[in-house]
Structures are given as structure tokens and as C-alpha cells.
Amino acid sequence: MNEYDKPMPIVTDLNRPHWEAAKEHRFVIQKCSDCGHVWFPPMSICNVCLSDRIEWVDSKGTGKVHSFIVYHQAWLPGWLKVTPYNVAIIELDEGPRFVNNIVGIENDDIQVDMPVRVVFEDVTSDTTIPRFTPLTA
Amino acid sequence: MALESVLGRVNIVGIGATRQGKLPEYSADDIAVLAFREALRDSGLQKSDIDGLLVQRSYGDAGDIKEIGHRLGLEPVVGDSVGHHGEAVHKAAMLVASGMCKYVAVVYGTNQRTNRNRFGRNVYHMGGNFDEVYGLSNPGATAAFNYRRRMADFGATEEQLGAIAVAQSKGASLNPLAVYRDALTIDEYMDQRYVIAPLRIVDFCMVSDGGFAMIFTSPERARDLPKPGPTIVGMGAQASFLELDHPRAMYHPSQLPNAKMLWDNTDVKHEDVDALYVQDAYTPNVFSALENYGFCEFGTAHEWAQGGRIELGGELPVNVHGGQNRFSYMVGWHNTYDAVTQLRNEAMERERQVPDANTIMVTVSTGHWQSTWSMIYRNER
Ligand SMILES: [Zn+2]
Numbered sequence: 001m002n003e004y005d006k007p008m009p010i011v012t013d014l015n016r017p018h019w020e021a022a023k024e025h026r027f028v029i030q031k032c033s034d035c036g037h038v039w040f041p042p043m044s045i046c047n048v049c050l051s052d053r054i055e056w057v058d059s060k061g062t063g064k065v066h067s068f069i070v071y072h073q074a075w076l077p078g079w080l081k082v083t084p085y086n087v088a089i090i091e092l093d094e095g096p097r098f099v100n101n102i103v104g105i106e107n108d109d110i111q112v113d114m115p116v117r118v119v120f121e122d123v124t125s126d127t128t129i130p131r132f133t134p135l136t137a
Numbered sequence: 138m139a140l141e142s143v144l145g146r147v148n149i150v151g152i153g154a155t156r157q158g159k160l161p162e163y164s165a166d167d168i169a170v171l172a173f174r175e176a177l178r179d180s181g182l183q184k185s186d187i188d189g190l191l192v193q194r195s196y197g198d199a200g201d202i203k204e205i206g207h208r209l210g211l212e213p214v215v216g217d218s219v220g221h222h223g224e225a226v227h228k229a230a231m232l233v234a235s236g237m238c239k240y241v242a243v244v245y246g247t248n249q250r251t252n253r254n255r256f257g258r259n260v261y262h263m264g265g266n267f268d269e270v271y272g273l274s275n276p277g278a279t280a281a282f283n284y285r286r287r288m289a290d291f292g293a294t295e296e297q298l299g300a301i302a303v304a305q306s307k308g309a310s311l312n313p314l315a316v317y318r319d320a321l322t323i324d325e326y327m328d329q330r331y332v333i334a335p336l337r338i339v340d341f342c343m344v345s346d347g348g349f350a351m352i353f354t355s356p357e358r359a360r361d362l363p364k365p366g367p368t369i370v371g372m373g374a375q376a377s378f379l380e381l382d383h384p385r386a387m388y389h390p391s392q393l394p395n396a397k398m399l400w401d402n403t404d405v406k407h408e409d410v411d412a413l414y415v416q417d418a419y420t421p422n423v424f425s426a427l428e429n430y431g432f433c434e435f436g437t438a439h440e441w442a443q444g445g446r447i448e449l450g451g452e453l454p455v456n457v458h459g460g461q462n463r464f465s466y467m468v469g470w471h472n473t474y475d476a477v478t479q480l481r482n483e484a485m486e487r488e489r490q491v492p493d494a495n496t497i498m499v500t501v502s503t504g505h506w507q508s509t510w511s512m513i514y515r516n517e518r
Binding site: 071 | 267
């Protein structure tokens, strides 16, 4: 049995809704109830209007690859043995940009602006990590 | 016009450097003190003349202003910590121009190579450990993302990126202070291993020990000193905190408004600039700077920089000291040091002097998505 040995999410009060939703295979992001700004990763106060009336909302989970890089050297436990591995900046259709990985495609075939959608990797019985895959896959 | 109260009113009258590379016999604070001593000697001033001291902290809790101030035996009017070389130069200029201080020393020393202090892992604000979960580490990732995007947007190639490492390695091969002095060919560049593709090992800064210091005063007081030095005739500033949220996040966003402030407030024109120094923790930063500061059109720097154009003897020599991948990892301090050396016509050793250097531009920043400072230094005759 393959044990997942890459860094696991450190669940905090701030990010718990995201990781709990991931277990249900939903990708949730934050939205300001006052100005409507949406963002991810989480912050406790809106950085547009500074409101603290924040809600978690379902993302459609689709977007595109804003840029991507390929690590041939690794500094983090668990990642070394999977080099070369990719890290991508995902731009969700709702707007937020954040870092994630592209799966289901060779690194050499990834392209900037490629449409992607979220997929869910159940890495342990109680942890699910969202990643992204080409929309066409 | 803005900045009239500062531009033309501040000179650099002393510069000091330690050896660079590995200095295991010294602490980081020792290195800072030694750099200050060299700058003081160079200026011809007495230690007691220094009434402003700005020190940049370095890795491993070194460079505390109270510690360095005590080690220097100073009792200045102003003694402050600064976060960056650019902040040090800008604040020194403002302290002198305002009249609050007469002679301001700015100092940096680090032994991060000996001490094995590495970069912080955080590449940008992610609120938790999302970076580790997704395998993101090393600030060089920002430049790799930038260059990948440039390749997609403008058809830039990895070989074109190599022009920077090649140019800087040539410069370093002539610089007696440089840590690595082997000149690379483009073929040798292409044979280097990837660290974070599309970037290769020589696209990354080294980690090194060393220190630099500079002393600033007014042009009037400078006239009485042995090396009255260049004058600050251009300054640009721009903080940037939006990171990935910035629409131009991939292209060093703080440089564009920084450049507008710089050029709007100086009589210097692009064609007057005899050499350019860019803080190049990662080589793609040079292309960003060439475009954002208007030396070429957006989306063309990877072509513009080919054919020796940015090398010593080229149209616009860039980072002729060798940059942070060849000279030393000195987070911008090496740029002002070498710019002043060139403007004094003191870089004669091994034919690395920029001919007739009269006006030099420096840009430094805290990171790809972060804050930027720029300066233009000119010999006022
Ligand atoms: Zn809001």
C-alpha cells in the first residue's frame, strides 16, 4: 500500500471549511458578503473593502493554467522522489489565482492558458487534496 | 516635477566592500562593521562625522541596528533598521536632503553561506501551508513562472534567456571581487541542469557571505572630500503587495509605476544611461526591468538582449559586475557599489571599465511580485 508522504494540509479554523468541503469533493472559495469580492487561499477579512462578513461558496472548479513550472530539485519531504513534478498557477473562472498541481498529463504537454477543472485525490481516509486536470481529460 | 527636494542634493562619497564568497572567520556583524570601515576610509571622513546609520538586517538575526551601532561606537542622530538596499539608499537621501543628517552610512553584512541560512520557504502569501501541500518552494519559482509565461506570450526561448547568464558570467570573469569567474558560453548554459524549469542552476543567485556600505552627504559637503562621487539624479519607488492578485503579476508589476516616477522626475533620458544594474536574484528579472523601465518594448527584451547588447562594450551593459549568480548574493548592495566604482572610473582592473561612464541606473527589489526602488547616479561636473 502506498502511503501518502508529501506534506499534509495543516487544518486551521481559517481554512477548515475548504478542507472539509474537499472531502465532499467540492472546491470552496471565499466571498465577501458586502462587496462580492471572491478569493482563495483564505483570509479572515476582505482585502478590498475590509469587511469581516465572509462566506464560503462553491467554485465551479474550472479555470486555466496561468503559468506552470517543473521542479527538478525538491526541498520538501515527499516531493523529491516524484521529481520532475509540476506546480501551476491556476486562474479560476471566478477570478482567484492560486498554486496547485496539474495531474493526468505529462509535464511536457502542459500549456499556458490550457483550460482545467478540479479533481479530488483522496490521499488518506480523512484527507482529500484538490488538484487540476485538463478540461478535456 | 516632484522629488525636487532630493534629486541633485545627495552624493555618494564613500563605498566599502569586504571579500565575497565564504568568510568563515567572521560573523555577519563583523562583516557589516568591516564594510563600514572600508567605506569610511574611502570617504576620508572621521567616524564621528557619521550622524546617520541605516542597517539592513541579514539572515540569522544578524544586522540588528542596536548591535551594529554599538559595534561601530556611534551615537548618531538617526540609527534605524531598513528592510532593503533600496530603502536604505532612498532613506539616506531623504535624511541628507532634509538636513536631518549630514553624513549617512548605510550598511549590510551577511554570513549566510557560512551560517547555512537559506531563504525563507514562503514564496508568497498563501495563508497556511498550501505551498507545501502543492510542492511550491524557493522564491525562484516566481521567476520561473514569469519566464514560462513569457515563453507562451511572446515565443521566448530558453536559449534567449541564456544571454543573461552568459553576459553576467563574462562580466564576473573580469571582476576581481566575483565569487565565480568562469565565463560561460551559450552551449555551456544550455548544458546546465534544470532546478525549476524553465530555469537552470545558473539562472539562480548563489548564497554568499559578504558586506557592503556606502556614505551619503550633500554635494556642498562632498566638494571637500577626496571622492565627491556621483549625485542621485533619479529616484523611483513603488511598493507592491497584491502578488498573484495583480493583473500583471507575471511581469514584475511594481517596476512599471516605479519607472514612471523615475523618468517623470529626472532630466536623464534612456540614451544617457551608460550601464544598468538590476537586482537579478533570478536572471529573468533582467528582461522584466529592460521592458518595464522602457529600454525596449514590452514583450521584446528576450530578443533585444541578444548579440552582446547587454554585455560590456554593448549598447547597454547590464550587471557588468556579474550579477548575483556570479558576483555575490548581496540583495542589491553590490549594484550601487559597482555603479559608483564605474562612475569613478575605478573599474580599470582587467578591462572591465564601462567606457566614459557618466550616468548609471540601478533598480532593486524585494522580490518578483514585491516592492521596487530605482536610482540614477550621475557625475555632476
Ligand atoms: Zn469586501
